Amino acid sequence: MNNQNWVWWKHGVFYHIYPQSYCDSNSDGIGDINGIIRKLDYLSELGITAIWLSPIYESPMHDCGYDVSDYKKIDPVFGPLDDFKCLLKQAHERRIRVVMDLVMNHTSHFHSWFVESRSSRDNPKRDWYIWKEGLNGRKPNNWRSAYGKRAWEYDELTGQYYLHTFFTEMPDLNWRNKDMRKAFFSEVRFWLDLGVDGFRLDVINLIVKDKKFRNNPLYFGIPWIQKHLYTRNRPKSLKITWQLRKLLDEYDDRMSVGEIYALPPGNPATVADYLGSGDNSIHLAFDFSLIFQPWSAKRYHNCLKKWYSHIPENGWACNVLSNHDLSRSISRFGRSRHHLEKSKVLAVLLLTIKGTPFIYYGEEIGMTNGRLKKNQIVDPLGKRFWPFFKGRDRARTPMQWSPAINAGFSIHTPWLPVNEDYLELNVKVESRNPDSILNLYRSLIFLRNDEVILQSGDWVPVINGEKGILAYSRVLGKEQILVLLNFRNRTMKIPVPFPVNGYVLISTHRWGGSRLKPVEDIIFPYEATVLRMNT
Ligand code: NOJ
Secondary structure, eight states, rough: GGGOOHEEEEEEEEEOOOOTTTTTSSSSOOOHHHHHHTTHHHHHHHHHOOOOOOOOOOOOOOOTTSSSSSEEEOOOOGGOOHHHHHHHHHHHHOHHHHHEOOSSSBOOOOOOHHHHHOOOOEEEGGGGBBBEEEEHHHHHHBBBBBSSSBBBEEEEEEEEEEEEEEEETOBBBBBTOHHHHHHHHHHHHHHHHHHEEEEEEEEEGGGGOOTTTOOEEEETTEEEEOOOOTTSHHHHHHHHHHHHHHHTTTTSSSSEEEOOOSSHHHHHHHHEEETTTTTSSSSEEEOOOOGGSSSSSSHHHHHHHHHHHHSOTOOOOEEESSTTTTTGGGGGGEEEEEEEHHHHHHHHHHSSSEEEEEEEEEGGOOOOOOOOOOGOOHHHHHHHHHTTOOSGGGGGOOOOOOOSSSGGGGGGGSSSSSOOOGTTTTHHHHHHHHHSHHHHHHHHHHHHHOOOOHHOOOOEEEEGGGEEEEEEEETTTTEEEEEEOOOOSSOEEEOOOOOOOOEEEEEEEEEEEOOOOTTTTTEEOOOOOEEEOOO
């Protein structure tokens, strides 16, 4: 591919930063923008094309920043706007793009729009949020919030209910209101004008609700297990993504990636709907199917096949193994003796399959879930559902930079405790170890950045998970790269249905440049090998 055909959000590698937990530059125990700036060289040496930052807007932090009180301001905990401008400049100098999070479904209840909206029934901004009369002294309908309770909150001042799909402190915006849309898009322009390269769109499929406020159907007659027919995936939300696309297209080379909130998670058909025809809607959309697979080569194969089959002709896939809401990828399979081996298999998978890879911070060093005590929990979901669900903090613990105090994240006690394994799992120690996960990630990212075939070649299944082996080729013209992944702790003959005539590019078990013997060769337990095939 010549440079002209290289599209950063298709062919590059994304890295998701949870700003509170990345690097604390002002020693208050919370990560900040200057901390991220300090780590740009690390990201550049890792070969990262773009960073996505979870929200850094002004926020009372009820939901760790997903409750925005002013879209044009940076929260002081992360630093002033000038720091953000500096981040943009320094990132761009290193050819790293910066993608912000955009929370469109709701604001904080402290946002001035909501303060005005709730002040009286005839306030000009009343209709910017979703207000409704009660029904015979009860809530307007049966809608439930995604976080457990009823989705309506009574407001005594004006005697009406407002809708909140998540926490009570996060009222839903009314995307059917033209003035609100205009105001919101003008906030988006503010960041685009500043040079932001794109947005990750929070729960983009939830932003529009049924106009008639019909009750959601219940599963088994149980009120809290409802089918979100009238609260999710409304056709109008697609129209809004088209409008957003038009706005982004007014600028040079910007992008969007949507979070599609689906239950059960992993719904490639719905996710693909948001890609539109591939060039009229959002650029990328997350399908969480891979995240929710058990450790099974067959299941991974089926899931990839299904995902790719839904991508529109002009559309583009993206892939992710974990994020700030879910378990660390490697902890999903238990803390077995083999969790490091498994994380290497996953690394090779993520960086050799088709679609833009998104790496969650710390994944590249094999970070595991934190083990928090009740009094250490910050996430309101963890507080609400303890001990049945301990919340999302476990995947948000401080980045492990070194074996120094607090893993080199801060000299102050961090806002969440550092994981116990930081003495072995950290950037400094792993950098020196040629066999570390970090060095594997580095090599894989550089390979992907070098090999057009890995960026845009077709994905052709070779072994569909039989006997725990997943093998696929990436094919572009006459070129072929073969990937062999052994999901089991067992040595086996390689059951590839054709002679493996090629040499190793990257492997967890073999030297680079070595060749496999076509007939009698074996695959080692948890081996992950990438080979260039001779053509
Ligand atoms: C999805 C975000 O990823 C999550 O962290 C947040 O709580 C909800 N959206 C509400 O914004």
